[in-house]
Amino acid sequence: MRLKNVPGSREAVAESEFAVTDPEDHKGHWAEEVFKNNDPIHIEIGMGKGKFITALAAANPNINYIGIEKYSSVLIRAIEKMEKDPLSNLRFIRMDAEDIETIFSEGEIGRIYLNFSDPWPKDRHAKRRLTSRRFLERFSHILKPDGTIEFKTDNRQLFDFSLEEAPEAGWKIISSTYDLHNDSELVSGNIMTEYEEKFSAMGNPICKYVITRK
8 A cells, every 4th residue: 555645744753742762762661761650561563543552542541552653654643643632651653563672672561463464465575464473473572471462454365374373483372253343252342443444344354363472
């Protein structure tokens, strides 16, 4: 998908009080230094315009949330929402997910959300998928021992790939479904992302899994 450039978005993100521009400096100390508490930290990688993580943060004030997005032209929309309705337990980072281990220490994160990640459909790009064993290895280093990853997508091929990769990478599938919105257990408490609303309206079933390390 071609992203529309938003003039001045990079500068606006860098200047925002809601975006952390020096994330490496807080490695291992995010809760106390950034959020000024000792609450658990959950992150969303590839947060888009922030609908999902903003709703989570508003509903769970005793959890710290960090939204990670590569593109400032998308992230700026989440920041604009925060300026209108600030949340003390939500901050944003503009960065590439490949660098995730440089900003979080061992066991610092309790949960990772991956929502409608880029499927990278060509086989030669499989290692770029956020649910590939390469990324799962990175995530295993920053998650607590009992930490979980929750992944949602409407892309069946990506989901099948993800289900196969998890056990091969040393992860256990706690639960999974090929039709989230008709799964009474997994849909409980579900917060829809922008893409989820769009694809569901088109009649596309939403797939989801929850995994933890073996």
